[in-house]
Amino acid sequence: MPKSTSQTSIRKALISAVMLVTALSLSLSISISTYLDVKEQKLLIINKLNILAEIIAFNAQVTVLFDDRKTEEQRLKSFESIPLVKNIHIYAIDDISNKPVFFTSFNAKKTPPVPLRVDNIEQLQQPKITEDYVELIKPINYEGNIKGYVYIRGGLERLNAYINKKILIDILLTLFVLVLVYFVAKRIQKRIADPIDQLSTLLQDVSKNHNYDARAKKTNISEINTLSNSLNIMLTRTQNQIERHKNDKQEIKQLNQSLEEKVNQRTIALREANQELLTTLERMHQYQNQIVESEKMASLGQMVAGVAHEVNTPIGLGITGSTLLRDKLAEISQGFDQKTLTSSQLKRFIDNGIENLDLIYRNLNRAAELVSSFKKVAVNQDGELSSLINMHDLLSNVIVSMRTELLVKNPNIVIHCSSQLMFETKAGPLQQVLQQLLSNSIIHGFRDNQNNEIEITVERNESSLTINYFDNGVGVDKSIKKRIFDPFVTTKRGEGGSGLGMHLVYNLVTQALGGSVYFDDQNSTGTRFIITLPLTEASRI
DSSP: OOOOOOOOHHHHHHEEEEHHHHEEEEEHHHHHHHHHHHHHHHHHHHHHHHHHHHHHHHHHHHHHTTTHHHHHHEEEEEEEGGGTTEEEEEEEEETTTTTTEEEEEEEEEEEOOOOOOOOGGGGSSEEHHHHHHHEEEEEEETTEEEEEEEEEEEEEEHHHHHHHHHHHHHHHHHHHHHHHHHHHHHHHHHHHHHHHHHHHHHHHHHHHOTTTTTOOOSSSHHHHHHHHHHHHHHHHHHHHHHHHHHHHHHHHHHHHHHHHHHHHHHHHHHHHEEEEEHHHHHHHHHHHHHHOOOOGEEEEEHHHHHHHHHHHHHHHHHHHHHHHHHHHHHHHHHHHTTTTOOHHHHHHHHHHHHHHHHHHHHHHHHHHHHHHHHHHOOOOOOOSOOEEHHHHHHHHHHHHHHHHTTTTTEEEEEOOOTTOEEEEEOOOHHHHHHHHHHIIIIIIISSSOOOOOOEEEEOOOEEEEHHHHHHHHSSSGGGGGGTTTTTOOOOOTTTTTOOHHHHHHHHHHIIIOOOOOEOOTTTTSSSSEEEEEEEOOOHHH
C-alpha cells in the first residue's frame, strides 16, 4: 500500500512561509542588535571604571605616601554621587613585608562591604565581569615605584534593567510587526489563491462532466493568466481530438471488419501450408533410415524438423507480410481510381509498407543465412587436396584472422605446439574447425572480458595428431551435453544461434579430415574438446 503524503494548501503555506521568514529575520536582527548593544554598554562601564580607578590612584599617591587615611576617606565619600561605584579599597605597600595591606575603603549606601582582594591583585589587573558586578585593580605609582593599589567594584543593575527594558520593547515590536505581516500576507494570499481556486473548480467541472467547452477567465496575475491560456489551449485541442477520435473510431471499425476477414483467409492458408509441411516431414521421416550411414547421422530427422521450423518461420512471415502489403496496395489503388484517397490513408500505407518490407527483408535474409549454414554442413570431402602444413603457423594465422572477434571477450590464448611440427592434411577444413571452436568460446563460453583463457595443446605420436582445445568459460549446459554434435542444438535459440556450429565441426573432422572429435563431458570446469587426426605416410617422414 503506497505511503500517504501530507498535504497543505497554498494559503497556509504562503502565510506560514511569510510569518516564519519575518519571525526569523526579526529574531536574528534583534538578537544581534541586543548583543552588540550590551557588549558596547559593558565596554563603556569598564572604561568608566578604569578612568575612575586611575583618578583615585593619582589622588591617593600623597595620602598613601604620608599615611593620611582621613583625607583619603573624605575624598572617597565624594563617590556616593556616582551610582556605578559600589566598593573601593585602597591598599598600601608595607615597608617591612613589602606586601599590600589595607589602607582605607569606601562602600556605597545599602551596599555591604566586600572581602579584601590583596590575594587577587594579579588576577584583577584585567577587569573581571560577573552577572551583577565589574571588578578591577589599578596600581598607585609614585616616581616609577608602586606604592599601593586601588580596587574598585561597579554594579551592573542599571545595565540589567536596561537590557530587560530593551528585550520587552523588542518583543512588543516583534509582535506588532508579525501582526502587520500576517494581515499583509492574508491579503496577498487571497489575491493569489482565489484565481487558483477558480481554475481548480473549472478543472473539476471538466473532469466530472466532460465539459470541454469551458474556458478559464483572465485574472490580474500574469503567471495565472499564462496558466489559464495554456489550459484553454489544452481544452481546445482536447475537444478537437475527441472529434477526430470519433471519426477515426468509425473508420477503424470498418477497417477491422475487413481485416478480420483477411486474417481468417490468411490463417486458413497458413494452416494448409503447415499441414503440407507436416506431411512432407512425415515423408522425410519415413525415408530417414534409408540415408543414415552412421550412428551420428541418425539425427537427420531432427535436422529436417529443424530446417522446417527455422525456414518455415521466416518464409511464413515473409508471405504474410507480402500478402498484407498486396492487399493494402489494392486498397490504395481502389481509392486512387475512385478519387477517394486521402493523405492520411496514403501516409498509413507508406508506414505499413515500410514495416512490411522491413519484415520481409529481415526474414528473407534470415532464411538466406540458414541456407548458407546448411550448405556448410554438407562437407565436400573432395573439395580440397591435402598439403604439408606447419601446425604452429596455422594456429597463429587463425588467431590473427579472428582478432576482431576475439577482442570482444579478450581471452588469453596459450598455444603448446612445436614451431617445427609439420604434417599433411587439408588446411581449409582444419582452419574452419579451429575458427568454429574459438567462435563458440567467444559466443557461448565467456560471459565477460575478465580472466578468460583458451589453451590449445598439439601432440604428435606415431600414427596420429591430437589437438586438445580447452577454455575456462561457463561450460556446456547439462541438458545438451549428450547432443552437442547434433544439428540445431543450441542455448542461443532466438538470439541468432542456429545450432549448426558443433555439427559442422563434427562433419569436418570425421568426413573431410577423416579423424574423430571427442567432447569431455566429465570436465568440471570450462569446456574441452579432443580432436584426433590420422597421419598419412608423408606426414610420418
